[in-house]
Amino acid sequence: MDISGQVAIVTGGGSGLGAATARYLASKGAKIGILDFDGAAGAAVASEVGGLSVQVDVGDAAEVEAAIDTIVSQLGAPRVVVNCAGIANAARMVGREGKLAVDLFERVIRVNLIGTFNVMSYATRAMMDLPLLENGERGVIINTSSAAYQDGQVGQAAYSASKGGVASMCLPLARELAQSAVRVMAIAPGLFGTPMMMSLPTEVTDAIIKNVPHPARLGQPDEFGLLVSQIIENPYLNGEVIRLDGATRLPPR
Template sequence: MDISGLVAIVTGGASGLGAATARKLAEQGAKVGILDFDAERGAQVAAEIGGHAVKTDVSSEESVAAAIAEIKEKLGAPRVAVNCAGVGLAARIVGREGKLSTDVFDKTIKVNLYGTYNVMSYAAREMMELDPLDTGERGVIINTASVAFQDGQVGQAAYSASKGAIAAMSLPAARELAKPGIRVMAIAPGLFNTPMMEGLPEETVAGIVANVPFPHRLGMPEEYGLLVSQIVANPYLNGETIRLDAAVRLPQR
């Protein structure tokens, strides 16, 4: 699919992987709608790339429905939807003094998994109403898992569960949406230089990088955006989760 001139929506597009993806798609000629809870930063990125931003709580079906309706009104119906919005909360299942983390699990599932499903659902419905392109495609949906879906560390039970579910959705969603010509893929990024990582002490980051085989560094958000663009361009990629991780395997802790 040639992205030039098409409409793309990116959740979490105000920062990190989402912002890099929004910039990459805009660079290739897409009209980009940014859905992010941070309205101010979302508007800044949208202004930079000539797109449109909507404050969105992806865990709320009503908020997602309203946001996609606004993007459709301002830019047109989306051919591409990229889900980058998410939270990375960490907590042991049973912590000190028997404290449980069911609240962390609930929030993580609602934002990461329900949020992805909400956006995928509303975006797919819009794509199904579009005419097919020369390739037969009506659209492509790219969701963000994490290497933690296979290599979850201590304290990542909730996060790994949410990302594992996103990876598991790829094939059945791709099969269901095959008839109207909508592809569904997932990317499982490894250790990336996102705002969360930038806030860590230098020695902590060095310890994290020590586990990365090659390239021996953190991933750059632009490399995530590049893979998104490559998935959009390659019509035979469908129903799969791609690890983008420089061959890293997360240790137990």
Template structure:
């Protein structure tokens, strides 16, 4: 798909991987709708790239539906949807003194998995209603999994479950959407220099980087945005999850 002239939705577009993706899509000529819970940062990003921002709680389907409708009214119907919004809390199934983590598990599934599903569903409905492009495509959905999908560490059961489900639904949804000309892909990023990483102590970050083979560094969010554009530009990519991780494999803790 040619990016220039298309309308794109990016969740979590005010920071981290989402911000890098929004910037790259705008640079390629797309009109970008930013869906983010942080209203002020979303508005600042929209101003920076000439896009449109709407405060969105991805875990609330009504909020997602309203946000997609607002983007459509402001920019036009989307043909690109990239879900980057998510949370990454950690807790053991049974912690100290028998404390359970069911509340965290439910919240993580709600935001990461249900949020992705809500955005994909509402965006895809707008895509299939449009006329196909010359390539036959009507749209592309790109969801964000994580290498924790396969390499989940101790304490990551909720996060790994949410991201594993995103990877697992990629193929069946791509098969379902094939007849409409909508492609569905997922990216499983490794260890990236996002705000979550920036808050860690320097020695902790150094320990994390020590396990990354090559390039021997944290990933640059711009590299995630680059892969999004590579997926959009290659019409034969469909129904799979791509690891973007510099060959790292997470240890158990």
């Protein structure tokens, strides 16, 4: 798919991988619609790229529906959807003094997994009204999993479960949406220089970087945006989860 001129919705577009993706796709000529819980951050990136931002809790289906309707009415129906919105709260299942992490688990699943499904659902419904492109496709959805879905560390049960869900629904939804000529892909990034990663203790980040074979550094958000654009432009990529991690495998801690 030629990215230029297409409407692209990016969730979590106010920071981190989402912001990098919004900027990268805008540089390729896409019209950007940002959905972000942080309204000010989303608006700042949208202003920078000449797009539109809507403040939304992706875990709330009604809010997502209204936000997608707003973007469709002002920019048009999307041919590209990139889900980057997510949280990375961590806690042991049973912590000190028997404290449980049930509430945290539910919150992370709601944002990362249910939020991704919500956006996919309403955006795809709008996408289905679009005519087929010359190459026979209608659109592409790219979701963000994580290397943690396979290499989850201690305290990451909620995060790993949510990202594992994102990875696991990639193939069945690609099969389901094939009849509508919509592709579904997922990217499982490793360690990237985003605000989420920078919130970890320095000693944790330093220790993990030592396990990255090559290049031995944090990923650059633009490299995520580059992969997004490559997936969009390659019509035969469908139903797959791509790890983007410099060949790293996360240690237990």
